[in-house]
Amino acid sequence: MESDPVGSDPVGSDPAESDPDESMSGSRSGAEVLPAGPIDWGHLSVLRDECVAGLQPRSGGCYLDATLGAGGHTAALLAADPEVRVVGLDCDDRALAIAQERLAPWGARVTFVRSNFAQFNPGDQQFDGILADLGVSSMQFDQPDRGFSFRHDGPLDMRMDDRLTESAADVVNHWQEVPLANAIYTYGEERLSRRIARAIVEQRQTQPFQTTLELANAIARCVPGKYRHGRIHPATRTFQALRIVVNQELAVLETLLDRAPNWLAPQGRLAVISFHSLEDRIVKHRLRESTQLKVITKKPICPSDTEMGQNSRSRSAKLRIAEKI
Numbered sequence: 597m598e599s600d601p602v603g604s605d606p607v608g609s610d611p612a613e614s615d616p617d618e619s620m621s622g623s624r625s626g627a628e629v630l631p632a633g634p635i636d637w638g639h640l641s642v643l644r645d646e647c648v649a650g651l652q653p654r655s656g657g658c659y660l661d662a663t664l665g666a667g668g669h670t671a672a673l674l675a676a677d678p679e680v681r682v683v684g685l686d687c688d689d690r691a692l693a694i695a696q697e698r699l700a701p702w703g704a705r706v707t708f709v710r711s712n713f714a715q716f717n718p719g720d721q722q723f724d725g726i727l728a729d730l731g732v733s734s735m736q737f738d739q740p741d742r743g744f745s746f747r748h749d750g751p752l753d754m755r756m757d758d759r760l761t762e763s764a765a766d767v768v769n770h771w772q773e774v775p776l777a778n779a780i781y782t783y784g785e786e787r788l789s790r791r792i793a794r795a796i797v798e799q800r801q802t803q804p805f806q807t808t809l810e811l812a813n814a815i816a817r818c819v820p821g822k823y824r825h826g827r828i829h830p831a832t833r834t835f836q837a838l839r840i841v842v843n844q845e846l847a848v849l850e851t852l853l854d855r856a857p858n859w860l861a862p863q864g865r866l867a868v869i870s871f872h873s874l875e876d877r878i879v880k881h882r883l884r885e886s887t888q889l890k891v892i893t894k895k896p897i898c899p900s901d902t903e904m905g906q907n908s909r910s911r912s913a914k915l916r917i918a919e920k921i
């Protein structure tokens with residue numbers, strides 16, 4: 597058992613630029629074969645090989661996967677060398693349960709910790725590499741009862757960690773119109789934020805929002821026809837904003853990027869995959885401004901056409917890597 601003393605629960609151990617980047621060197625691969633089980637984990641790890649190449653797992657090294665999810669990146673790190681160990685964090689207990697099952701073949705080489713990465717405290721432990729693959733997983737996104745997506749109807753929740761007190765329904769039903777509009781504008785980069793916030797406030801007076809489809813339909817009704825039939829659903833940006841607000845995604849990312857350099861051993865690497873420009877801007881600047889890190893990726897690494905074809909979620913991914921000086 598591994599316990600994060602600050603605000604986390606031990607889960608148990610054991611069982612907007614986009615050019616391809618400079619090349620990586622010195623990576624290992626494939627010392628073990630990834631166990632191929634009958635289970636469909638429903639989540640393809642984005643830029644998996646590029647992360648392993650960038651982190652350069654070394655025999656005997658210990659790595660922190662700050663966003664364990666279904667454990668795909670961790671599995672690849674463990675497979676890179678039989679002496680690699682990984683501490684895997686996730687704030688979502690359902691994700692951890694799936695990762696524990698998937699990673700069981702690696703036994704005590706993986707330690708599972710339930711924690712928000714912003715509250716993680718490794719004590720004196722130093723890592724040879726740290727990975728953060730930001731945002732929600734496809735598993736979370738595709739589960740209607742998590743409320744992240746308007747592709748299915750479900751409770752308007754959006755909490756990655758069910759210990760958080762404010763859900764998306766709380767935000768849309770209780771925030772005042774101006775802060776709501778500001779959040780939709782800032783975190784969704786939605787130019788119709790004021791119109792959408794007004795429509796939300798008006799509709800909730802008759803009937804508070806309970807489900808994803810109620811909200812998505814209300815947004816679709818309040819925007820001009822041209823917008824309604826555009827490239828993306830008119831609720832997409834508002835849903836992104838709400839998710840960021842509920843999980844404080846940008847604030848926790850900033851905390852992680854401030855603290856992670858202290859958790860790295862010399863020459864240890866920090867690899868971060870972001871999925872939208874708000875995240876990528878923070879990653880790019882924090883890595884560049886850190887006095888403890890040297891940026892390895894002058895430009896972010898992006899998925900190949902093949903990966904984008906196989907996994908549409910990877911399309912907006914950007915991987916940036918820095919090394920502890």
Ligand SMILES: C[S@@+](CC[C@H](N)C(=O)[O-])C[C@H]1O[C@@H](n2cnc3c(N)ncnc32)[C@H](O)[C@@H]1O
Nearest residue numbers: 641663665666667668669686687688712713733
């Ligand atoms: C994109 S998925 C990671 C997928 C994983 N790399 C894989 O290959 O399966 C992100 C995961 O990180 C978790 N997560 C997101 N933000 C977090 C945070 N601040 N602290 C801890 N876990 C977080 C989510 O619950 C989710 O399970």
